[in-house]
Each structure stands twice: as C-alpha cells, then as structure tokens.
C-alpha cells in the first residue's frame with residue numbers, strides 16, 4: 001500500500017472525464033503504483049491544489065467503489081467565483097499530473113442500524129452516495145435515492161446510478177420529472193429509516209426542517225458537514241511533548257494534518273472524530289479546547305485532558321500534547 | 324470483584340410527552356401503569372388521540388392500574404395478561420408504525436430491557452424512547468452456564484431452574500441480553516456460598 005509522506009499521498013491523475021458542463025470526474029491512482037489506503041462509503045479526500053494564489057485545500061467526496069483499492073474517483077464542479085481550487089482542477093490539471101492528497105476521512109458514514117437508507121441529493125452532492133451505494137449493495141442494505149439536477153445535460157451521474165440500481169433511483173429536473181417534493185419523499189416512512197442529504201445548504205436545511213415536521217429525530221438525519229464539523233477554524237499552535245516540536249495549525253487544516261505535514265505520526269483511523277483511534281492526552285493548556293468529535297463523553301470534554309486531533313481544535317496561547 | 328457498584332445498569336428517565344413526535348406508543352407492565360397515567364395526564368388532547376397504550380397486568384408486586392387506564396377513553400388501550408404478550412403487541416404496533424413515532428416504556432427492569440430489544444430491532448434510537456422504572460428492582464438474570472433466563476430474581480444467590488446450579492447475580496447488566504449475568508456461586512471454593520442477602524437495588 002502506498003504510504004503518506006508529510007501527511008499526503010502522491011496521486012497521479014489517470015483520467016479526466018467531463019460528466020456535465022460544469023463537472024469533471026477524475027480517476028486517481030498512487031504515483032508509485034501501489035494499492036491505495038482503504039476507505040468507507042461517504043469518505044472524502046482533501047486535495048492540495050496549486051493555484052495562482054497559493055495552495056488551496058479542497059475536500060471532495062470519493063465516488064469510486066470502497067472495494068477497489070487500485071483507484072480513487074472524485075468529481076469536481078467548477079466554481080468560477082470561488083477561491084480558485086476548482087478552476088485550477090479544470091484548467092491546469094491534466095492526465096499524468098501528480099497531486100498531493102490527504103488520506104481519506106469519513107464525516108458522512110452510513111448508519112449501522114438503519115433498516116432503510118434514504119438518500120436525497122442535489123447536483124454534485126450525489127458523489128459520496130456513489131460510494132455508499134457500492135457498500136450497501138454489497139452488504140445487501142435496503143435503499144433508495146432521490147436526486148435533483150438542473151436539466152438533462154446535468155443528469156449524467158444520475159443516469160449512471162439508474163443503470164446500476166434501476167428504479168431505486170429517482171431523478172428530478174432531468175426534463176422528464178419535475179421538482180422533488182421533499183416532504184412527500186420523507187412521508188410515511190417505516191421505523192428505522194435514515195435520511196442522508198448532500199447538496200446545497202438550502203436543500204440540507206429543507207430536508208432537516210421537513211423531517212423534523214414529520215417527527216424525525218436527529219439521530220436519523222445525516223448530512224455532510226464539511227464546513228462545521230470538518231476541521232477548519234482559527235489558527236493555533238501546538239507543542240509535541242516528546243520532540244518539543246512547535247507546530248502551527250493553519251485555518252484550513254486539522255491538528256492531525258498539521259502534525260503529519262511536519263513529518264510526525266499520530267494514530268488514526270476514521271479521521272472524522274468517530275472511531276477514537278487518535279485520542280491524545282493534553283499535558284498543558286492555556287485557553288480552551290474546541291471539541292468537534294463524536295467520541296469523547298461530556299466528562300472527558302470537560303476535563304480538558306484529552307483531544308481528538310483529527311477534528312478538534314483549540315483557542316489557546318499554549319497547548320502541549322503527549323505525542 | 325463480582326459485586327461492585329452497577330455502572331452498566333441503564334439510567335432511567337421520567338416519562339414526559341415528547342412533543343416532537345406525531346404518534347405515541349406507551350407500553351407498561353404492573354406498577355408501570357402509574358407513570359403512564361401521569362404521562363397521559365400531561366399530554367394534549369391531540370397527543371392522546373394519537374397514542375396507543377399496551378398494558379400487561381402481570382406484576383411482581385401485584386399493583387394494577389387497569390381500571391384507571393380503562394377510564395382514559397380518548398386513548399387507545401390494549402390490555403394483555405402477560406409481559407410476553409405485551410412484547411408481542413409492541414412488535415405488532417411497531418411493524419406498521421412510521422417515522423415520527425415515540426415510545427414510552429414503564430415497568431420492571433427486565434420488562435423495559437426486553438421491550439428495548441424489540442424497539443432496537445425496529446431501528447428505534449435512544450432519542451425516540453423514554454423509559455421509566457416502576458415497581459421493585461427485581462432482576463432478570465441470564466445463566467452463563469446453561470443460557471436460561473430467570474425473571475424476578477430478588478436475592479444475590481439463587482438456584483438456576485435450568486441447570487440447578489447456585490448462581491450469584493453479578494452487578495453487570497448486559498443491554499444486549501437485557502439481563503444481569505448469573506455465574507456459579509461456589510466457583511472459587513466448592514461448597515462455599517456468598518451470603519444470600521436481598522438485592523438492594
């Protein structure tokens with residue numbers, strides 16, 4: 001398996017396919033030809049993209065099969081008025097280029113207890129669902145997909161899913177069917193249904209509100225939380241007790257990523273605050289910890305003695321961890 | 324080491340109407356009728372109209388709230404004679420229930436535990452369920468040697484009806500088995516039993 005250097009894998013672009021007027025699909029493999037690290041459905045990668053204004057760190061969901069370790073696939077929508085990362089992916093990157101990419105992390109995992117999985121997506125939001133469906137299809141889970149697109153020329157990915165999964169996939173806005181009625185999609189679902197929504201913020205809010213109206217509890221509602229749960233925020237400084245290294249964590253990277261970038265290793269599995277693997281002792285703290293994981297108990301959080309470096313941050317003048 | 328504080332025992336709630344739910348199912352046994360009556364009294368007319376109560380008159384203490392429950396005529400009531408029938412009725416109701424349902428459980432620890440197993444099988448999560456303990460804290464015990472479950476155990480040491488071994492009831496509650504574990508009491512020194520005290524919980 002290919003290994004990370006300074007926190008990133010070197011991945012080569014093998015193929016670039018336009019799938020809609022705005023979206024390209026990229027197929028990546030390890031530049032050294034080795035197997036890629038495994039991932040679970042719903043995981044994303046962060047690409048370090050060179051642009052005219054420095055390096056951009058953009059997160060993209062993995063859409064290839066979690067059971068294929070020979071390649072990763074992502075879809076990138078070009079955002080003309082964005083920070084330039086997606087435009088660089090479309091205009092500067094070509095087949096054969098090597099891009100530094102972080103190890104997959106999952107902030108959008110499937111529920112293990114669901115009796116039925118209901119996916120609602122808009123546009124490029126369908127990408128994490130590709131990998132989740134591969135997982136469910138192999139494990140035999142019950143699911144259905146509702147995908148809204150902005151017109152027939154934007155429906156390629158949806159049509160691919162229909163080819164694979166038939167009438168378990170419903171496409172809206174492709175010219176054949178009208179708008180998605182979210183309340184109707186959520187109505188009268190059997191107990192144990194879980195909804196996953198991935199798309200524009202407006203769509204996520206809409207699904208959450210409609211689900212609450214119909215009495216769904218939060219444990220059954222899942223959405224991709226790149227901005228709020230992914231680790232971005234104010235910069236801070238961390239000291240590693242064992243080596244004495246003083247490391248700056250920039251606004252766009254996690255504590256774990258910053259430590260890895262400097263060539264140190266910390267244990268990890270999910271990189272999404274869920275598995276507990278990266279738990280690290282806090283030796284000194286002058287300030288407050290910003291716990292963003294789903295792992296620590298309330299008591300652990302209040303103790304200020306443990307941190308999950310894959311997602312959590314700190315607002316502090318001093319932070320020393322036992323690493 | 325066997326008998327220490329019970330950390331694994333569930334922490335119980337108080338039954339109060341969960342206003343975000345659209346449909347309410349309350350399942351109670353024996354003394355559990357009392358918290359359910361309190362719950363119904365706190366509900367709005369609309370909530371009561373969308374509530375089903377399953378009540379089992381099987382009780383260790385002999386307490387029954389049947390007639391009070393029967394007086395609640397705007398609430399759908401299903402009465403059964405045994406706890407196992409109550410679980411069957413719960414299974415029935417859940418099989419046709421939709422998302423938006425809230426479940427309320429009240430009764431002995433063993434009853435709540437086994438009802439939780441039914442609820443989990445339907446994918447209900449902790450934020451859709453409230454549980455209130457009522458009546459005596461008798462224990463449901465699983466024999467680690469012959470796999471027999473014994474309801475309503477009140478003493479620290481008892482004889483397993485399955486394998487006839489004297490078992491000591493450990494303080495570890497398994498939510499998977501919905502029971503406390505019973506292990507051979509004279510496992511360390513044959514013939515030497517711990518004191519047969521009352522279980523204080």
Ligand code: FES
Pocket residue numbers: 267268269270271272273274275276277278279293295308309310311
């Ligand atoms: S790596 Fe899983 S919680 Fe941090």
